[in-house]
Amino acid sequence: AQRVTQPEKLLSVFKGAPVELKCNYSYSGSPELFWYVQYSRQRLQLLLRHISRESIKGFTADLNKGETSFHLKKPFAQEEDSAMYYCALHEAGTALIFGKGTTLSVSS
Amino acid sequence: DAGVTQSPTHLIKTRGQQVTLRCSPKSGHDTVSWYQQALGQGPQFIFQYYEEEERQRGNFPDRFSGHQFPNYSSELNVNALLLGDSALYLCASSRGPNQPQHFGDGTRLSIL
DSSP: OOSEEOOOSEEEEETTSOEEEOOEEOOSSOOEEEEEEEOTTSOOEEEEEGGGOOOBTTBEEOOBTTTTBOOEEESSOOGGGOEEEEEEEEOTTSOEEEOOOEEEEEEO | OOOSEEEOSEEEEOTTOOEEEEEEOOTTOOEEEEEEEOTTSOOEEEEEEETTEEEEEOSOOTTEEEEEOTTSOEEEEEOSOOGGGOEEEEEEEESSTTSOOEEOOOEEEEEO
């Protein structure tokens, strides 16, 4: 069963438009969730973790335990945000469980 | 700090062969995790090493094995290679088993 679901394979928006990358998870305990990003020709890197509740590059993500979601949001997309975004769940006693990823394409 | 380094960058093997991939963790990190990323998929957890022992393992057959050395570097070994083993193999290191992971560039393994 899919533990981390990213329903959109591709999300295309115009520069300045709001962005929401969806992530739903399945986990019975207290989850620890992350967003990782991979820019073109770069390695996978950590963007956000839910426990830090910070904003990185204008992105925020709130854990909604009722809806089991951890959507990534940005009010105004920039062209440099174009990348592959992965939502990941840290399950106690293991490493990370990743979703299949969403490609964000921001055009001018 | 070079971060997590993996070698080789690319590798081509044939079915039935064996392969060893290598990973040096980021400075100060003592935990190494390995992932397999097939085309169009997210990374899948293979196993994690901490204190030179396999701490946790994902849903991969025994053909996949590993090792961690006293300097925290690690190897991933795959025996009896299958066509389906073709993927990008990622190594990630962290300062402890439950800390945020930093990824390397990966090794692209192609099986002919």
